[in-house]
Amino acid sequence: MEPTNETTTESSDTRPFKRSRFLEPSPLPSAGDLAILHVKRDVITPVILSTSTTTGYAEGAVTNTRFGSFPHSRLLSSPWGSQIRASKVDTGSRGRGKTPTTATEPVDAAAGFIHLLPPTPETWTLSLSHRTQVVYTPDYSYVLGRMEVRPGGRVMEAGAGSGSFTHAAARAVYGPGGRVYSFDFHEPRVEALRKEIEEHGLEEVVEVRERDVCTDGFEPVRNKVEAVFLDMPAPWLAIRHLNRGDATPLDPEVPVQLCVFVPCIEQVTATVETLRTSGWSEVDVVEVQHKRIEVRRERIGIHNEGLRGVNSSPANVDEALTRLREIEKNNVPSKAARLERLRQEASERKVYEDGELVHAPEPELKSHTAYLVFAVLLPHLDEDAEMVSVALELDGN
Known part of the structure; x- marks a missing residue:
């Protein structure tokens, strides 16, 4: 059963104990709840979720970030911890008269996302x-x-x-x-x-x-x-x-x-x-x-070309020689075709298990x-x- 603010128990000083949604959030956020939007590692934004339809957006309340726009209707329907894709929103009516439109449902943008987090200290x-x-x-x-x-x-x-x-x-x-x-x-x-x-x-x-x-x-x-x-x-x-x-x-x-x-x-x-x-x-x-330590997998090699966050240089001499032989034989496909083939291969293997596990402290240490x-x-x-x-x-x- 979902916890609510109405649950009370008797405390040692006979005063009722009221549950806090800040410390005991429900599985899904509700209108009026405080949500924390994790935009990037050092950019975290607090937002009060709303169902208001008077904000000038056809989708209702929207939070705009450097990585895109995020309608609250989508945030309210997502569990805490979800990765939320940016949406294309109707901005034509902001500051002017209503723009005739029927597209009230969020539409995924080409790129950009945030993580929806519950509030914690x-x-x-x-x-x-x-x-x-x-x-x-x-x-x-x-x-x-x-x-x-x-x-x-x-x-x-x-x-x-x-x-x-x-x-x-x-x-x-x-x-x-x-x-x-x-x-x-x-x-x-x-x-x-x-x-x-x-x-x-x-x-x-x-x-x-x-x-x-x-x-x-x-x-x-x-x-x-x-x-x-x-x-x-x-x-x-x-x-x-x-x-x-x-x-x-x-x-x-x-x-x-x-x-x-x-x-x-x-x-x-x-x-x-x-x-x-x-x-x-x-x-x-x-x-x-x-001291905060970053732990990640380092992937190096020409077979990783086109993947985000990798070093697509040859991992060793054999890979470099193989690429040179392909070039000498004029057997190198176009870059677009090569990237498409590599993406197909990546989808069939567990990319997150590739590479070597490495760690390093953050470059700027917080001192005293x-x-x-x-x-x-x-x-x-x-x-x-x-x-x-x-x-x-x-x-x-």
């Missing part, structure tokens, strides 16, 4: 509007894993910015009882993030608040948190407010995990000094350097993004609990 990070510096997948995936964030967990972030980490954290805690509390002092950013959270169906998981935590500290939240992420210019000012006091948002019964995202080593120094004087322990600094400062705030123990803890540790040794 990864694809959203690559396609969102940059309101501030973005925390990318290599960093936030390590942060969430290191802080052991899991379904039903409770996370607090300060410096929400563009909402990249917010979406990733929402997926990590997604489930009954899971909550993300997001703070930012900039009102336009807060309103923009709230709108995105509502559009993505994450309002039951994410709560966005406008507040300058460096000056005013953190507000009490509905559920005490067990992990904190800070991404701001002066995080040491916010760390002063993260303690075990009465009004703290931190869970008093468990160790609280902290990660601070800082771009330069001077900020690392100031942050670490504040952590050590504020009772935090296990302070550690990490830098994540991401930020330093990640981790720390743990242990719960307070009374004298009896501390003695029990010491005894257990001694027994373990």
Whole structure:
């Protein structure tokens, strides 16, 4: 049965848990859904799918890219992950009166395609509007894993910015009882993030608040948190407010995990000094350097002539001599006939298994993004609990 937004279960704080189509998309996209169009490796476009017929196109809503036009009617009828061919669309009526036409169904263009992808924190990070510096997948995936964030967990972030980490954290805690509390002092950013959270169906998981935590500290939240992420210019000012006091948002019964995202080593120094004087322990600094590796098959040889993405030069001396003998005997067919014969042969063999499997790192490596400062705030123990803890540790040794 297809999941819907109406499914609810009871969470640990008795509030209903609403399913999110952003994190649990149905097999087929629906009108109003967010879709990610993978145009090429570094070009990813977010689109709200529509059935509108007032766009000036006979086919209805259309998204235009450098590789062609794509009517939403075709996108809406295709499963997620499909490769979508570009279409010839009626553009004669745009900006003018209606052009009489009966061709409302998309017609395949000669070339061009995209891939239709469901939204995920990864694809959203690559396609969102940059309101501030973005925390990318290599960093936030390590942060969430290191802080052991899991379904039903409770996370607090300060410096929400563009909402990249917010979406990733929402997926990590997604489930009954899971909550993300997001703070930012900039009102336009807060309103923009709230709108995105509502559009993505994450309002039951994410709560966005406008507040300058460096000056005013953190507000009490509905559920005490067990992990904190800070991404701001002066995080040491916010760390002063993260303690075990009465009004703290931190869970008093468990160790609280902290990660601070800082771009330069001077900020690392100031942050670490504040952590050590504020009772935090296990302070550690990490830098994540991401390297993407391309894996492909390299096909070389004159028998690959005419195929896309191959090197049709002779693969060895024998192939070169064979071609020269054909030329000397005037036995070389026309290029058109030769290419047609090679295409026919290619259709009868598994071209994707030809060639040698090779790999290479991407030519432009993404270098430093930020330093990640981790720390743990242990719960307070009374004298009896501390003695029990010491005894257990001694027994373990």
